[in-house]
Amino acid sequence: MKPVLSKISSLLLGTTLAVTAIHAADGELSKVMKERGLSEIDVIRAAKTYNPTGVKDKYVVFSSGGQSGQVIVYGVPSMRILKYIAVFTPEPWQGYGYDKDSLAILRQGNVRGKEINWGDTHHPALSEIDGKYDGKWLAINDKANPRIAVLDLEDFETKQIVPNPVFKSNHGGAFFTPNSEYIIEASQYAAPYDNNYHSIDDYKESYRGGVTMWKFDHKIGRIKPKDSYTIEMPPYHQDLSDAGKGASYGWGFTNSFNTEMYTGGIEIGNPPNEAGMSRNDTDFLHVYNWKKLAEVAKDPKNVKIVNGHPIIPMEVAVKNNALFLIPEPKSPHGVDVSPDGKYMIVCGKLDTHASVYSFEKIKKQIDNKEFIGKDPYGIPILDMKKSLHGQAELGLGPLHTQYSNVDGEVYTSLYVDSQVVKWNYKDLKVLDKENVHYNIGHLAGMEGKTSDPQGDYIIALNKLAIDRFQNVGPLHPQNHQLIDISGKTMDLLVDMPLPLGEPHQAVAIRAEKLHPHVRYKMGTNSKTGKQHIGKTLAGQERIERDGNHVTIYATFVRSHINPERITVNKGDLVTMHMTNLERAQDETHGFTIGGFDQHASLEPGETTTMEFVADIEGVFPYYCTEFCSALHLEMMGYMMVKDPNKKYVSATKMKMKTMSPEELKAEYDKAVAVNAATDSVIQSVVAFLKANGFDKHETVANLVTDAFDQYGQIPAEKKKADEALKSGDVEKAILHEGMIWQLMVKTADVGIRAKDTLVTKIATKQSPAAARGATAFAEGGCNGCHVIGKVSSGPDLTGVLQRHENGEKWVSKFIMHPETMYDDAYVKGMIDYFNLKMPDQNMSEKETKDIIEYLKWIDENANLF
Incomplete structure (x- = not known):
């Protein structure tokens, strides 16, 4: 009765505060409350979860996505969903499983050579140091296809998937040991290892059942399968696990059900599994010394190899005094180690009690070899009563437990009663109960399974929502309910529907411990963290052909994709390396080519690769899928796939057949004029090359030779064009002039590359600062709009330091804080002319100073650009 009275007192206090707030709000709040039918307590609860614009949450929650194969991220106390992270399932928005690099991660999860494109994510786990979350890595298991995935919390992306080579299912994963030495994964349904x-x-x-100890390299965030091992266990169905800490460090605990070893057979008249698997009064808690067994596994004599994976047989584990069993209430569903590692709480779904085991008592029996017998496989069994600190009667269907920051205080879910119970595991007293809606499974405390639990809140992960939300058909959302546990009694604050998969378990961490990137270093492969082989900066875009393999090096920057035209043959293998040149936070670009089931998401600085066979003929627009700027719709291009075995009739040629002699002559004159203009560009490049001794530099001379190979074919085509014109065949003359233009374009392309290469060789030597500035200019995406020596998508920057009074200060400010200068008359004129605003590329002060030195170097060598 006391908890009820206390709760009423708390509500009365809340009412008093709410009434005060109502009066202060001059009646406006009262009006809203009346219109919406809200009580004073509703307003208080809403205020506890409301985040004004720009205010961030104290905690971040990582929830499994169940059959979606994903991880769901949301904030507490706002309960706002922040992200879905693709793990075991292709996810188009992030391009996961569609671009080549993420597909390589997904394919790591193939099982026995078969592609698996979904997963049943169950238990997320955060990496730990000294038993405390460090915010570096997240691991999660797939129950359906026994696998563990590792996610990097610097960018919230999946980096590794490791299938278990001997298990056929897993429920008991993933659980980190206190210093992230290992990730524990227990099998679920016993099955042959082979x-x-x-x-x-x-x-x-x-x-057989078993527990796999996956060796984890905390520095790089990867499981090391070759250094991992599995502990063979009886064909009981192992369930959830927890690693000892503090007093119990080095030990692991895994509970089980079906110690009856019942195998069903309802189709042949046997009782169903749920009857045969819950006949015994108790099942077994497995207690094992993983630290000792890690050393045991290093000796090849102590392991057997199955499917290339080392397994420590039960008899070896027993011989090394490292594997024991303790009876526990039947059909348990979880074992939870206390923050100091001195106690383990086990709840049996079919018992009303929570059983609190004392590690000190367990260890004493082990040290004294006090066993009450052995199971059929020779594993020593400890006495349950001698192992218990005590039991507390909680209610119907106790399941999972989370610890608070108050010594001895814990919270346990009651599945059948649809309640959360607050109790003290040391004095075994119940303190409070809170109704939830409905049939709660796991609980998520704020770092509630660590050596440093925070209290504040508990989240009830409910299996059923029933009548809580708008009816959306027979498939209901699941319901996560936030409960305030900061007072003497619990207070249910808010319901959050989760319309994705079956969110099974969640872990919460203080947001201050997370330090994710907002951009990548230019050209990063986000799946490896290293520089991508396809890194492409502005000016390096190109299309290369090797037989029927076409490789495209492309860049993305507001508001264009370069290149904008790609022509390939039907049947070509197309590899497209794409780099997002943006450095501005949140300036993601997406990419798709219609008809080929391709999509990529490119965050600022990221490079990724798309690869597919162009197996259908036609014209296929490609575009940026993220609305990134005012000219987003113009950020597109065309891939044209032609059949090399077909003859195509030029639409231009067909058009000529309908033209009058005067129109044909005008078309011819236009083609000649275009070629003359193109040739003048070529001649200027040739003059530059000759004047600056190109032949002294082998790499440049080779490029010039390639250019002249193309240019040398022009006289023959020009002769044919002139002869056709003289004979009166204007149409034919136009076609030959078109061929001349094609040769000129190829010549100009190679010639300009030769010129740019020569400039780097003959220009004055760059100072270290100028060299750094050139790198920052390129990797910062500046040359996506600014081409030195000519006007492009932005003005030519040659001489920019002389255009403004105190030019260095003016340019520095514009680089670092462009938005503050949009109203400057000069800048406004540039914006109006180019129809673009200079974006903030988040250049540091040092990078900006280096860019200024690079611009000075450009001015010193202005005659070369």
Whole structure:
């Protein structure tokens, strides 16, 4: 009765505060409350979860996405969803499983050579140091296809998927040891370790359970399969696990069900599994010394190899005093180690009690070899009563427990009663209960399974929502409910529908511990963290052909994709390396080519690769899929796929057949004029090359030779054009002039590359600062709009330091804070002319100073540009 009275007192206090607020709001709040039918307590609860614009949450929650194969991220106390992270399932928005690089991660999860494109994510785990979350890595298991994935919390992306080579399912994963030395993964349903057929009649002899200890490299955030091992266990169904900490460091605890080893057979008249698997009064808690077994596994004599994976047999673990069993209430569903590692709480779904085990008592029996017997496989069994600190009667269907920051205080979910119970595991007293809606499974406390639990809130992960939300059909959302536990009694604050998968378990961490990137270093492969082989900066865009393999090096920057035209043959293998040149936060570009089931998401600085076979003929627009600027719709291009075995009739040629002699002559004159203008560009490049001794530099001379190979074919085409014109065949003359233009374009392309290469060789030597500035200019995406020596998408920057009074200061300010200068008359004129605003590319002060030195170097060598 006391908790109820206390709760009423708390509500009365809240009412008093709310009434005060109502009067202060001059009646406006009262009006809103009346219109919406809100009570004073509703207003208080809403205020506790409301985040004004720009205010961020104290905690971040990572929830499994169940059958979506994803991880769901949301904030507390706002309960606002922040992100879905693709893990075991292709996810188009992030391009996960569509671009080549992320597909390589997804394919790591193939099982026995079969592509698996979904997963049943269950238990997320955060990496730990000294038993405390460090905000570096997240691991999560796939129950359906026994796998563990590792996510990097610097960018919230999946970096590794590791299938278990001997398990056929897992529920008991993933759980980090206190210093992230290992990730614990327990099998769920016992099955043979090998991949052969075994009759169910041979269950006790051929089927096995187990716990895999995945060695984890915390520095790089990767599982190391070769340094991992599995502890063989009986064919009981192992369930959830937890790693000891503090007093119990080095030990692991995994509970189980079906110690009856029942195998069903409802189709042949046997009782169903749920009857046969819950016949015994108790099941077994597995207690194992993973630290000792890690050393044991290093000796090849102590392991057997199955599917290339080392397994420590039960008899070896027993011989090394490293594997024991303790009876626990039947059909348990979780074991939760206390912050100091001295206690383990186990709840049985079919018992009303929570059982609190004392590690000190367990260790004493182990040290004294006090066993009450052995199981059929020779594993020593400890006495349950001698292992218990005590039991507390909580209610119907106790499941999972989270610890608070108050010594001895814990919160446990009651599945059947649809409640959360607050109790003290040391004095075994119930303190409070809170109704939830409905059939709660896991609980998520704020760092509630660590050595440093925070209290504040508990989240009830409810399996059913029933009547809580708008009816959206027979498939209902699931319901996460936020409960305030900061007072003496619990207070249910808010419901949050989750319309994705079955969010099974969640972990919460203080937001201040997370330090994710807002951009990548230019050209980064986000899946490896290293420089991408396809890194492309502005000016390096190109299309290369090697047989039927076409490789495209492309860049993205507001508001264009370069190149904008790609022509390939039907059947070509197309590899497209794409680099987002943006450095501005949140300036993501997406990319798709219609008809080929391709999509990529490119965050600022990222390079990724798309690869596909152009197996259908036609014209296929491609575009940026993220609305990135006012000219977003113009950020597009065309891929044209032609059949090399077909003859195509030029539409231009067909048009000529309908033209009058006067129109044909005008078309011819236009073609000649275009060629003359193009040739003048070529001649200026040739003059530059000759004047600056290109032949003294082998790489430049080779490019010039390539250019002249193309240019040397022009006289023959010009002769044919002149002869056709003289004979009166204007149409034919136009076609030959068109061929001349094609040769000129190829010549100009190579010639300009030769000129740019020569400039780097003959210009004055760059100072270290200018060299750094050139790199910052390129990797900062500046040359996506500014081409030195000519006007492009932005003005030519040659001489920019002389255009303004105190030019260095003016340019520095414009680079670092362009938005503050948009109203400057000169800048406004540039914006109006180019129809673009200079973006903030987040250049540091040092990078800006280096760019100024680079611009000075450009001015010193202005005659070369």
